[in-house]
Amino acid sequence: xxxxxxxxxxxxxxxxxxxxxxxxxxxxxxxxxxxxxxxxxxxxxxxxxxxxxxxxxxxxxxxxxxxxxxxxxxxxxxxxxxxxxxxxxxxxxxxxxxxxxxxxxxxxxxxxxxxxxxxxxxxxxxxxxxxxxxxxxxxxxxxxxxxxxxxxxxxxxxxxxxxxxxxxxxxxxxxxxxxxxxxxxxxxxxxxxxxxxxxxxxxxxxxxxxxxxxxxxxxxxxxxxxxxxxxxxxxxxxxxxxxxxxxxxxxxxxxxxxxxxxxxxxxxxxxxxxxxxxxxxxxxxxxxxxxxxxxxxxxxxxxxxxxxxxxxxxxxxxxxxxxxxxxxxxxxxxxxxxxxxxxxxxxxxxxxxxxxxxxxxxxxxxxxxxxxxxxxxxxxxxxxxxxxxxxxxxxxxxxxxxxxxxxxxxxxxxxxxxxxxxxxxxxxxxxxxxxxxxxxxxxxxxxxxxxxxxxxxxxxxxxxxxxxxxxxx
Amino acid sequence: xxxxxxxxxxxxxxxxxxxxxxxxxxxxxxxxxxxxxxxxxxxxxxxxxxxxxxxxxxxxxxxxxxxxxxxxxxxxxxxxxxxxxxxxxxxxxxxxxxxxxxxxxxxxxxxxxxxxxxxxxxxxxxxxxxxxxxxxxxxxxxxxxxxxxxxxxxxxxxxxxxxxxxxxxxxxxxxxxxxxxxxxxxxxxxxxxxxxxxxxxx
Numbered sequence: 077x078x079x080x081x082x083x084x085x086x087x088x089x090x091x092x093x094x095x096x097x098x099x100x101x102x103x104x105x106x107x108x109x110x111x112x113x114x115x116x117x118x119x120x121x122x123x124x125x126x127x128x129x130x131x132x133x134x135x136x137x138x139x140x141x142x143x144x145x146x147x148x149x150x151x152x153x154x155x156x157x158x159x160x161x162x163x164x165x166x167x168x169x170x171x172x173x174x175x176x177x178x179x180x181x182x183x184x185x186x187x188x189x190x191x192x193x194x195x196x197x198x199x200x201x202x203x204x205x206x207x208x209x210x211x212x213x214x215x216x217x218x219x220x221x222x223x224x225x226x227x228x229x230x231x232x233x234x235x236x237x238x239x240x241x242x243x244x245x246x247x248x249x250x251x252x253x254x255x256x257x258x259x260x261x262x263x264x265x266x267x268x269x270x271x272x273x274x275x276x277x278x279x280x281x282x283x284x285x286x287x288x289x290x291x292x293x294x295x296x297x298x299x300x301x302x303x304x305x306x307x308x309x310x311x312x313x314x315x316x317x318x319x320x321x322x323x324x325x326x327x328x329x330x331x332x333x334x335x336x337x338x339x340x341x342x343x344x345x346x347x348x349x350x351x352x353x354x355x356x357x358x359x360x361x362x363x364x365x366x367x368x369x370x371x372x373x374x375x376x377x378x379x380x381x382x383x384x385x386x387x388x389x390x391x392x393x394x395x396x397x398x399x400x401x402x403x404x405x406x407x408x409x410x411x412x413x414x415x416x417x418x419x420x421x422x423x424x425x426x427x428x429x430x431x432x433x434x435x436x437x438x439x440x441x442x443x444x445x446x447x448x449x450x451x452x453x454x455x456x457x458x459x460x461x462x463x464x465x466x467x468x469x470x471x472x473x474x475x476x477x478x479x480x481x482x483x484x485x486x487x488x489x490x491x492x493x494x495x496x497x498x499x500x501x502x503x504x505x506x507x508x509x510x511x512x513x514x515x516x517x518x519x520x521x522x523x524x525x526x527x528x529x530x531x532x533x534x535x536x537x538x539x540x541x542x543x544x545x546x547x548x549x
Numbered sequence: 550x551x552x553x554x555x556x557x558x559x560x561x562x563x564x565x566x567x568x569x570x571x572x573x574x575x576x577x578x579x580x581x582x583x584x585x586x587x588x589x590x591x592x593x594x595x596x597x598x599x600x601x602x603x604x605x606x607x608x609x610x611x612x613x614x615x616x617x618x619x620x621x622x623x624x625x626x627x628x629x630x631x632x633x634x635x636x637x638x639x640x641x642x643x644x645x646x647x648x649x650x651x652x653x654x655x656x657x658x659x660x661x662x663x664x665x666x667x668x669x670x671x672x673x674x675x676x677x678x679x680x681x682x683x684x685x686x687x688x689x690x691x692x693x694x695x696x697x698x699x700x701x702x703x704x705x706x707x708x709x710x711x712x713x714x715x716x717x718x719x720x721x722x723x724x725x726x727x728x729x730x731x732x733x734x735x736x737x738x739x740x741x742x743x744x745x746x747x748x749x750x751x
Contacts, residue, residue: 092742093735097720101732103742105749113635115586124552124729129736130743132750141584155584162586196748206634206658220658222636223588224665224727232732233739238716270571271628274657304631306657339747371571371631391627391675395570488580488633509575509632516579516598 078242080349082198082311083277086217089343090200092234099236105199106216107134107229108185109172111141111163112490113204117226118166128170130233135194136167137175139184140490144453144480147177156491170230183456183482186210186298186424190290191458193323197312197340202235207424207506209300212309213293214316215343217277219307240275240306241352246282249360254541256434257292258426258504258524260284262365262375263357264296265303269392270373273305276353279345280310284359290319291428298425299506302372311344366411366537367508367522369399374508375522378539381408402510403519411537414521416502418495419444419532420513421477421525422453423487423505431504431525432463436471438529438540444476445535451478451493453485477532489514502531556724557667560649560695562621564704565611566682567596572625573632574659578641591637592644612645616689624682625652627675630659639663649695651702651711653678664717667726669697673711677702681709698722 078084090103107130114136121127128134141156151157167174175181175188182188186207189195197215202208204226211218221235229235247260265272278300285293293310300308310316317337320326326333363377374396376382384407385396400407405414421427421435432454444450452472454460460482463469469479486493487505494514495501501513501520508520521537530540582594600610607613623642629652630638639662642650649669660670673681684691684704694703695711697718702711713721720726732739743749 089746090742092732092738095728095731096723096725097716099716099720099728101728101735101739103739103746105746112583116588116636119587126729126733129739133743153584159584159586199748204634204636206632208634220634222634222639222658222662222665224636224662228729228732231729232736233743234732234735236728236732238714270631271654271656274628274654301658304628304656336748371573391570398569488575490580490584507573507575507632509573511579511598512575514581 078350078352080346081242081279081351082215082309082343082345083217083242083279085343086198086200087239089198095236099238101234102200102237103234104202104229105133106194106201108189108201108203109134109136109226110185110205111138111159113223114226115159115162115166116223117230120227121230126231128172128230131171133233134172135175136163136172137182137185137188138163138177140484140488142177142483143491144483144485144493147481177457180457183459184424184427184484187428187455187459190214190294191323191456193320193325196320196336197316198343202229206301207298209306209308210294210298210424212297212300212307213290215309215312215340217307217309220301240277242279243276243353243355244279244281244351246354246356247280247284247359248282248356249284249358250287251284251359251362254364254526255362256524256526257288257295259362259365260359261296261299262372262522263362265299265373266365266375268303268355270302270371271304273300273303276305278305278308280308285310286313289430290315291430294428295425299372302506312340364524364527364540366527368403368405368411369396370402370508370510371395371399372506372508372522374399376411378412379410381410383407411521412539414537415500416448416521416531416536417499418501419448419450419528420486420501420503420505421451421528422485424455425506426504426525427453427455427459429459429462432459432468435525435529436468438526438543439475439477439533440471442475442533444532447535448532450476450532451480453480454482456482486513488512502528502537504528552727552730554724554727555667557669557721558698560622560669561692562648563619563690564622564624564685564693565617565620566624566685567611568626568682570627571631572629574630574635574638575632577630577638578635583635583637588637588640588644591641595641595645619646621646621648622693622695623647623650624678624685625650626678627653629655631656634658636662639666639668643668651678651681651695664720664726667721669695669713669717669721671695671702671711671713673702673709677709
């Protein structure tokens, strides 16, 4: 078992009791809720005549079903309106703060938590959403839970969990031009598999991780779950603290920043911490990664050939064959030149300000390809406003992108933003599962935001590094 | 209201095989069916896009086959339930009629969600699962006994050694898989913890 890691320390700090099952009753420092997975939990609470134990440690937003075009109420989609109304009623009754669209603070739950300073190092954070792992970027222990567990957290302020092993993933070296955080995590999942992380929490470390900004670290922790790991984290450091200091919470409570810093420092993994497993990846060798299949583990470098199913591990061959049939790709080809119909820049993985800036730098002075519909869905209302203050909206709109309101949008197709028929989509999101983007014949190619921008203007999967006059950082 | 939490030492019923690795929660229940505020009625949408074509005509899928309509033991392969945390997935399976799942491996959040509903997720190796799935095809009316306590799955003349995660086994067999009341009884310790943490203002 691991010892002296951030995970061990935060776990210990939040342990309330050992349950008869051998599970640990863990205190929850921040409970984020949204409209899709919480209403049933409030219903269960009502059935059992229970109240919300810690409304002050709970925060709500609306993201999955919110329309990104016309947001006037009632929403045109009656089901979406019902879910929104239900959430409004629940948070009002329980006294839970709600970043709703009228506040200017609404957005994807994993974007707004960090930007408001709710997400902090050394907190336990849960949400009824698997991408809660995102918050680990700040050195929090953050994981997704189901609705019955939401009921537990609402009613008790705690969650029953089993302790996991810790795998350190060390990414050494400097990333090459055009290579981003997204490429690191797609490579991690490709190497370790979509179930390689089951039973583990991932600690991301090494030079390439330390050099990332907070948004990049969030992109990586976000997709831990795609590798089977329920949580992933980065030890807090100077980059983390600089980011935190600018958030609402610490702007409003500057004294808390100095008060909490010793705690944040204390929960960093020790230099001599023991891990259950260590994996090293040479970051300097990475290329932009794109997926060729229907699981996030089916990725390749943009110059690499799509694998023959027979060349893969026995248990991956069947999935690969079905995926290649669905995607209509041929082993031996590269993904470069794969025609796309839609470009989606959004999601809790890649819709923060630096993501949009990098993509905008690619599209500036270019036009979206005639056969492509392209949209930008900022991760939050604040990201949207900040991007507009820099004129990014104009760059995107002049190029032919639609500039939308914040939400989960086409990442999972729960609102009007969906693929149609067998459309192929270059997407900055996190899942390429069959049907994920709203059409069961739709085809999703996951990639970093700059690669999405390049695909949008070229009408096909393109190595962004080959586009002329593009400044790559 | 006091909630009765039954002890689940074993599950017995006929089986239904759903083959394939990495069957994700979007396959188990597509997101468009999650635009609801209760879990009622989700059963009919289990594996919907795998079961129906664009004209809502039935496709070939075990959940459509008449001989499997009364099945309660689902036999699956590796990494079943990967993807999102939606409890709608096990809720849909449960409401379709599934009481236990036997497979090569399960995604963690999915298995946790099953436990919260009292559905065992029992694992066995690839060959054992393949044999079980083949047997179910040949014996759709054959009874399968999933013994959570003993960690075995018995069908026909065969008994396979299976694995049930320790915490899951204890939670199910001792009837403590619904943890709300159990954890609520520690409210004082929770309040002490809340007060002692450096970052809370409660």
